Amino acid sequence: MTQIDGTPNGSDNDHKVNGQMVTVDGTPLKASLKRAERKRTLIAFLLVAPLLTYLLISFIFPIGQMMWRSVDNPQLVSVLPKTLEALQDWDGEGIPDEPVFEALAQELTVASANRTIGRVAVRLNYEISAARGALMRTSRSAEDMEPPYKEAFLDAHRLWNETEFYRIIKREGRPLTASYYVAAFDGTYNEDGEIVMQDENRRIYIDLFIRTFSMSLGITLLTLLLGFPISFLMASLPMRKANLLMIFVLLPFWTSLLVRTTSWIVLLQQQGVINELLIFLGVIGEDGRLGMIYNMTGTIIAMTHILLPFMVLPLYSVMKTIPPSYVRAAKSLGATPWTAFWRIYVPQTLPGIGAGAVLVFIISIGYYITPALVGGQSGQMISNLIAYHMQTSLNWGLAAALGSVLLISVLILYWVYNRLVGADSLKLG
Amino acid sequence: MENENPGEVFVAFDRVQKSYDGEELVVKDLNLAISKGEFLTMLGPSGSGKTTCLMMLAGFETATYGDILLDGKAINNIPPHKRGIGMVFQNYALFPHMTIGENLAFPLEVRGIDKSEREAKVMNALSMVQMESFAGRRPAQLSGGQQQRVALARALVFEPELVLMDEPLGALDKNLREQMQYEIKHLHDQLGITVVYVTHDQTEALTMSDRIAVFDDGRIQQLASPADLYERPENAFVAQFIGENNKMKGKIESKDGDIVTVRLDDGSAVQSLAISAHETDEKTTLSLRPERVFVVKEGQSFSNCFDAKVEELIYLGDHIRSRLSVCGRNDFIMKVPNSSDNHSMRKGQSIRIGWSEQDCRALDAS
Ligand SMILES: Nc1ncnc2c1ncn2[C@@H]1O[C@H](COP(=O)(O)OP(=O)(O)OP(=O)(O)O)[C@@H](O)[C@H]1O
Ligand SMILES: [Mg+2]
Numbered sequence A: 001m002t003q004i005d006g007t008p009n010g011s012d013n014d015h016k017v018n019g020q021m022v023t024v025d026g027t028p029l030k031a032s033l034k035r036a037e038r039k040r041t042l043i044a045f046l047l048v049a050p051l052l053t054y055l056l057i058s059f060i061f062p063i064g065q066m067m068w069r070s071v072d073n074p075q076l077v078s079v080l081p082k083t084l085e086a087l088q089d090w091d092g093e094g095i096p097d098e099p100v101f102e103a104l105a106q107e108l109t110v111a112s113a114n115r116t117i118g119r120v121a122v123r124l125n126y127e128i129s130a131a132r133g134a135l136m137r138t139s140r141s142a143e144d145m146e147p148p149y150k151e152a153f154l155d156a157h158r159l160w161n162e163t164e165f166y167r168i169i170k171r172e173g174r175p176l177t178a179s180y181y182v183a184a185f186d187g188t189y190n191e192d193g194e195i196v197m198q199d200e201n202r203r204i205y206i207d208l209f210i211r212t213f214s215m216s217l218g219i220t221l222l223t224l225l226l227g228f229p230i231s232f233l234m235a236s237l238p239m240r241k242a243n244l245l246m247i248f249v250l251l252p253f254w255t256s257l258l259v260r261t262t263s264w265i266v267l268l269q270q271q272g273v274i275n276e277l278l279i280f281l282g283v284i285g286e287d288g289r290l291g292m293i294y295n296m297t298g299t300i301i302a303m304t305h306i307l308l309p310f311m312v313l314p315l316y317s318v319m320k321t322i323p324p325s326y327v328r329a330a331k332s333l334g335a336t337p338w339t340a341f342w343r344i345y346v347p348q349t350l351p352g353i354g355a356g357a358v359l360v361f362i363i364s365i366g367y368y369i370t371p372a373l374v375g376g377q378s379g380q381m382i383s384n385l386i387a388y389h390m391q392t393s394l395n396w397g398l399a400a401a402l403g404s405v406l407l408i409s410v411l412i413l414y415w416v417y418n419r420l421v422g423a424d425s426l427k428l429g
Numbered sequence B: 001m002e003n004e005n006p007g008e009v010f011v012a013f014d015r016v017q018k019s020y021d022g023e024e025l026v027v028k029d030l031n032l033a034i035s036k037g038e039f040l041t042m043l044g045p046s047g048s049g050k051t052t053c054l055m056m057l058a059g060f061e062t063a064t065y066g067d068i069l070l071d072g073k074a075i076n077n078i079p080p081h082k083r084g085i086g087m088v089f090q091n092y093a094l095f096p097h098m099t100i101g102e103n104l105a106f107p108l109e110v111r112g113i114d115k116s117e118r119e120a121k122v123m124n125a126l127s128m129v130q131m132e133s134f135a136g137r138r139p140a141q142l143s144g145g146q147q148q149r150v151a152l153a154r155a156l157v158f159e160p161e162l163v164l165m166d167e168p169l170g171a172l173d174k175n176l177r178e179q180m181q182y183e184i185k186h187l188h189d190q191l192g193i194t195v196v197y198v199t200h201d202q203t204e205a206l207t208m209s210d211r212i213a214v215f216d217d218g219r220i221q222q223l224a225s226p227a228d229l230y231e232r233p234e235n236a237f238v239a240q241f242i243g244e245n246n247k248m249k250g251k252i253e254s255k256d257g258d259i260v261t262v263r264l265d266d267g268s269a270v271q272s273l274a275i276s277a278h279e280t281d282e283k284t285t286l287s288l289r290p291e292r293v294f295v296v297k298e299g300q301s302f303s304n305c306f307d308a309k310v311e312e313l314i315y316l317g318d319h320i321r322s323r324l325s326v327c328g329r330n331d332f333i334m335k336v337p338n339s340s341d342n343h344s345m346r347k348g349q350s351i352r353i354g355w356s357e358q359d360c361r362a363l364d365a366s
Helices: A029-069 A074-079 A081-087 A098-113 A117-127 A131-142 A149-156 A163-171 A179-184 A205-236 A239-254 A257-268 A273-280 A296-320 A325-332 A337-365 A369-374 A382-391 A396-422 B050-058 B100-109 B115-128 B144-156 B174-191 B202-208 B226-231 B236-241
Strands: A015-017 A020-022 A187-189 A195-197 B009-019 B025-035 B039-043 B065-070 B085-088 B162-166 B194-199 B211-216 B219-224 B246-256 B259-264 B269-274 B283-288 B304-315 B319-326 B329-337 B350-355 B360-363
Touching: A020 A029, A029 A396, A074 A081, A074 A117, A081 A098, A081 A163, A098 A117, A098 A131, A098 A149, A117 A131, A117 A163, A117 A179, A131 A149, A131 A163, A163 A187, A179 A187, A179 A396, A205 A239, A205 A296, A205 A337, A205 A382, A205 A396, A239 A296, A257 A273, A257 A296, A257 A369, A296 A337, A296 A369, A325 A337, A325 B085, A337 A396, A369 A382, A382 A396, B009 B050, B009 B194, B025 B050, B025 B194, B025 B219, B039 B050, B039 B202, B050 B085, B050 B162, B050 B194, B085 B144, B100 B115, B100 B144, B115 B144, B144 B162, B144 B174, B174 B194, B174 B202, B194 B202, B202 B226, B211 B226, B211 B236, B219 B226, B219 B236, B236 B246, B236 B283, B236 B360, B246 B269, B246 B329, B259 B283, B319 B350
Parallel strands: B039 B194, B039 B211, B085 B162, B162 B194, B269 B360
Antiparallel strands: A015 A020, A187 A195, B009 B025, B009 B065, B211 B219, B246 B259, B246 B283, B259 B269, B283 B360, B304 B319, B304 B350, B319 B329
């Protein structure tokens, strides 16, 4: 903010009271300045207020909600409070004592009557399969149970005979849980309650995260490889031709995602245009048809196409501002065209490369629809699994944890990018 | 002066033509020989093809027709980076991602000069323009004048024999421009390089150059030393473009040796030097510098004397600029030196003015 100099030298408006600058009507200059500033701040705030409200409702609040859901664990705490209290005295070895089962029988009866038992059953089922069946069955008979309850429970379902089950109930009997995050990183709890990795064959998410990141990286590199020359060309062409080219680049924005994806399917499938053409040309045999869709290749091809504009636009806008005189100067100084391009031109496009790469990478990390449509098994990305957990398995806690991991890794990447190229982007040259 | 004793020809344009669009010639039949060590300025109005000529010389544009020779060899097919010509661009074109030191080291680096020698040369070049202490800064951290100096040093650091400058001072304010003019001229004398300089500022051209090529409409209108250009313009365009000039149109009535009598449109007859119009009945434009017109005092006589009326007086300190109506026109300018006896002139006053036929030049009619 500019500091207004309060000393108009030698003019008639030079008023001073007690060594303090005042305006013509006698208010202290500082106060009147502040009043003027306040008005400006208020106007600025009013101008952004609608957007701010909108963002708050549509973005910040849902994201906060999501992150909260990834640790929120209210089910057991609200339905089985007495059981959990009784479990506090249990040392974690063997089967708990009678008071636990007495409380359990009582609370299961209530929960069964007011149908809150389902939530607990589903919650515990995330941790150990068969928990749902055990709880539903037991709760129906809990009303008729007689002391000693312990025996009755042990007879009711085999899970009640497993120490593991009580450990899980005790662990998840807290209002906040880390178990969704543990699951999101393919972890699990062992008998001693320590976090360990899942068995090799049950790990999903870490591999999927790695695949998502490497596919996004590949797509980013591809868009850069394809986008750089076209942006370069557009930046050096006269306006009219550049605009025409720009239309071709922007075409993906103008056609519906579904239409585009469908045309990729037509082109790339086993019986598709490209395979038929290759067979017709004799490049491949009838049994050598290429699988270019419903796998990782399909996802990468389609997403590169869709995300290309996000690379070209920032690149083009940066390149357009680089006057040709730099490269000319380099050549006049004795640099070969390649040296001039590599040492002088490319470093100046770094802000564009950085912006385009970050944009494409971040968008592709969270991309959902294209992998879902053309990705098959091997072309799925983490967001497809998040969608699965939200829509099919209804494990919102895990979906939220996976989403939060994604969000946090993007933020970390952005921070790293900022450290490396953001503030000092020119250093890399 | 250089042109009176031309040294060996270093740069030559031989019947060079240039068209960008295949329809219009931007440079029409350019013939120009520049000697080694010469400071030659291309001066002309905007769009007259100066930059185009420079770019052809540097290799960034190709001549549509004709040859450009450097040291006797045609360079049409040599790419810019092999020409070894230093160039200063109007916007300086300092590489923004490099420090000043790196900018200067760049031409040496691409020539494979090793590091210690490079550093010595960079410091030497920077000290030529008094910028040693700025080697670690980036171009954005320098003022316009400092950037301009660095650009100059960078164009000189690899010791080219020929340096091209395209309006290098265009972006600077007047004081700085004058100072830089002096410095560039000084470096030129000191290093013995050949400089081809482009400007559309005539004062700059007059103060710096050995010879000036006045461009208009893709042609060199006149190629001469600054003094010749001012004193002896060969056509109406040059007379009008360089310095101030009273233009009077008329027709040649008679001729006596070098001197022609010209009948002006209002009927008055003027004695004048025949330059590019000679024939009786030929149309001509007379060119007369305002400072060569005098108030006729008693006992003085001029070959051209006329009654005039003072229309306007502008006091300019060292001289008084007066607008007169004379010979049927009212935009006639006379510069009167500021001496005590000239103070008596008043607006509306009738005076008698005169000029020598040697100072009045009969040029082409355009
Ligand atoms: N790249 C180009 N393509 C087409 N026409 C051009 C190009 N560069 C210049 N011209 C045209 O050629 C003519 C001469 O341009 P040039 O830049 O040589 O003029 P100049 O004398 O340097 O003018 P200025 O004093 O304004 O810099 C102009 O009419 C201009 O429009
Ligand atoms: Mg120019």
